[in-house]
Amino acid sequence: MNILVLNGSPAGKNSITLQTTEYLQACGLMESCRILDVGQRIKAMEKDFREAGELLVQADLILFVYPVYTFLVPSQLHRFIELIKEKNIDLSGKYAAQITTSKHFYDMTVHRFIEDNCHDLGLKYIGGLSADMDDLLHEKGQQEARDFFSFVLWNMDHGTYKHNWIRESTKERHKATVQGINTMTRKGTAAVVYDDDPDSPDTYLQAMLERFRNRTSLNCQMINLREFPFAGGCLGCFHCAVDGTCVYKDGFDTYLRENINSADAVIYAFRIQDHSMGSRFKMYDDRQFCNGHRTVTMGKPVGYLVDGILSEEENLRTVIEARAEVGGNFLAGIACDEDAPDQAIDQLADTIEYAVNHNYQQPKNFYGVGGLKIFRDLIWQMQGLMKEDHRFYKEHGFYDFPQKKKGMIVAMYVVSSLMNNKTLKKKIPVNMTEGMLMPYKAVIEKTRKNKG
Numbered sequence: 001m002n003i004l005v006l007n008g009s010p011a012g013k014n015s016i017t018l019q020t021t022e023y024l025q026a027c028g029l030m031e032s033c034r035i036l037d038v039g040q041r042i043k044a045m046e047k048d049f050r051e052a053g054e055l056l057v058q059a060d061l062i063l064f065v066y067p068v069y070t071f072l073v074p075s076q077l078h079r080f081i082e083l084i085k086e087k088n089i090d091l092s093g094k095y096a097a098q099i100t101t102s103k104h105f106y107d108m109t110v111h112r113f114i115e116d117n118c119h120d121l122g123l124k125y126i127g128g129l130s131a132d133m134d135d136l137l138h139e140k141g142q143q144e145a146r147d148f149f150s151f152v153l154w155n156m157d158h159g160t161y162k163h164n165w166i167r168e169s170t171k172e173r174h175k176a177t178v179q180g181i182n183t184m185t186r187k188g189t190a191a192v193v194y195d196d197d198p199d200s201p202d203t204y205l206q207a208m209l210e211r212f213r214n215r216t217s218l219n220c221q222m223i224n225l226r227e228f229p230f231a232g233g234c235l236g237c238f239h240c241a242v243d244g245t246c247v248y249k250d251g252f253d254t255y256l257r258e259n260i261n262s263a264d265a266v267i268y269a270f271r272i273q274d275h276s277m278g279s280r281f282k283m284y285d286d287r288q289f290c291n292g293h294r295t296v297t298m299g300k301p302v303g304y305l306v307d308g309i310l311s312e313e314e315n316l317r318t319v320i321e322a323r324a325e326v327g328g329n330f331l332a333g334i335a336c337d338e339d340a341p342d343q344a345i346d347q348l349a350d351t352i353e354y355a356v357n358h359n360y361q362q363p364k365n366f367y368g369v370g371g372l373k374i375f376r377d378l379i380w381q382m383q384g385l386m387k388e389d390h391r392f393y394k395e396h397g398f399y400d401f402p403q404k405k406k407g408m409i410v411a412m413y414v415v416s417s418l419m420n421n422k423t424l425k426k427k428i429p430v431n432m433t434e435g436m437l438m439p440y441k442a443v444i445e446k447t448r449k450n451k452g
């Protein structure tokens with residue numbers, strides 16, 4: 001397979017982000033790849049794009065590898081994308097994915113930028129890994145990188161990629177088709193939480209649910225929120241803050257913990273109402289406050305079956321993504337009854353199954369990292385009242401206040417005082433990036449040795 005890495009970092013070979021691709025090669029997951037130093041060679045490419053154009057055309061997978069720069073990509077990579085379009089390079093049908101490093105500040109906007117541009121270019125966009133710049137130095141980050149690339153390869157094998165909400169949409173609804181009942185052996189569980197009025201059953205939603213159930217090999221527990229005897233919406237009384245029990249005696253808190261949160265995956269299904277998931281579904285969401293700010297389902301994949309024209313509901317798509325990110329759930333996909341629901345539902349069912357079987361997880365993006373920082377500070381301040389949350393945050397190491405990284409703070413003072421030394425300063429610009437790469441190179445070297 002021809003993999004072309006577009007290295008968008010102005011640091012070139014000294015890019016931290018690029019180390020992830022070297023690491024993947026050291027693991028043996030990425031056999032070989034061509035690297036195009038877009039970040040450093042953009043001026044030459046503006047004069048002569050032939051080599052870049054040829055490499056792009058030869059590639060099966062185009063991997064955008066770059067640092068997040070001020071909400072978007074570095075200007076050099078931005079210019080490179082302009083050049084591909086100006087030169088009319090035909091990339092349609094090729095696969096694309098992206099890897100970034102950053103501190104997660106607005107990483108989701110830049111990932112969307114690349115995704116949208118991939119769609120402009122007719123690329124089959126699979127997804128992205130948004131790593132913290134330190135992630136590769138830890139086993140968890142290394143595992144996430146390996147899992148991400150295996151997921152990319154699985155998608156290519158499977159012929160699956162992300163839906164293009166903007167350009168592929170015809171805004172036409174089609175009813176999913178349902179084949180005969182599948183009698184495969186089932187393993188694992190999915191809680192399928194849906195909102196369907198029994199008095200006026202929504203046939204579109206029902207068809208989506210049926211098709212999903214039929215496709216997946218997970219045991220589906222169907223939970224119609226209309227049938228749950230909710231006593232009412234969350235009262236915001238904070239009664240649950242101390243011990244996690246709700247003032248309502250309708251049994252929802254126990255039901256949620258024992259039947260929904262215990263499943264291997266959760267599927268949410270609803271019809272779009274008033275640009276949202278409808279008030280019944282919202283009641284279900286609010287009542288989850290009995291778990292406070294605890295990410296009790298973290299690590300489990302989620303998916304959505306949405307009845308309606310989701311391409312017109314950008315805010316709702318943001319809510320869906322942010323909800324998964326803050327909860328620590330891998331969003332395996334959103335299938336809606338727009339355009340080609342059968343394909344979308346099958347893809348969602350297969351991806352959910354892949355995620356359950358491989359325990360697939362991704363690092364959080366800005367929504368998740370930023371959201372949890374706000375909650376971290378809130379729970380720390382309210383620990384006297386929000387006792388269950390406080391216990392959970394302590395147990396899971398959520399109190400990662402910056403002042404705890406004392407070694408890092410001291411190291412920065414040392415670097416700063418060295419930089420104030422005029423003789424040393426002349427040498428530092430070169431040595432700084434190389435010095436910063438040393439721990440990454442050590443990880444790659446160790447991986448290569450272990451592999452060999």
Ligand SMILES: Cc1cc2nc3c(=O)[nH]c(=O)nc-3n(C[C@H](O)[C@H](O)[C@H](O)COP(=O)(O)O)c2cc1C
Binds near residue numbers: 067069070071105107
């Ligand atoms: C000009 C500039 C802008 C940056 N903007 C962001 C940003 O918006 N969000 C963020 O999380 N990190 C930001 N960063 C941090 C980089 O993304 C981070 O240091 C990255 O790991 C560098 O990777 P590289 O060595 O591959 O270039 C910025 C860094 C620079 C120099």
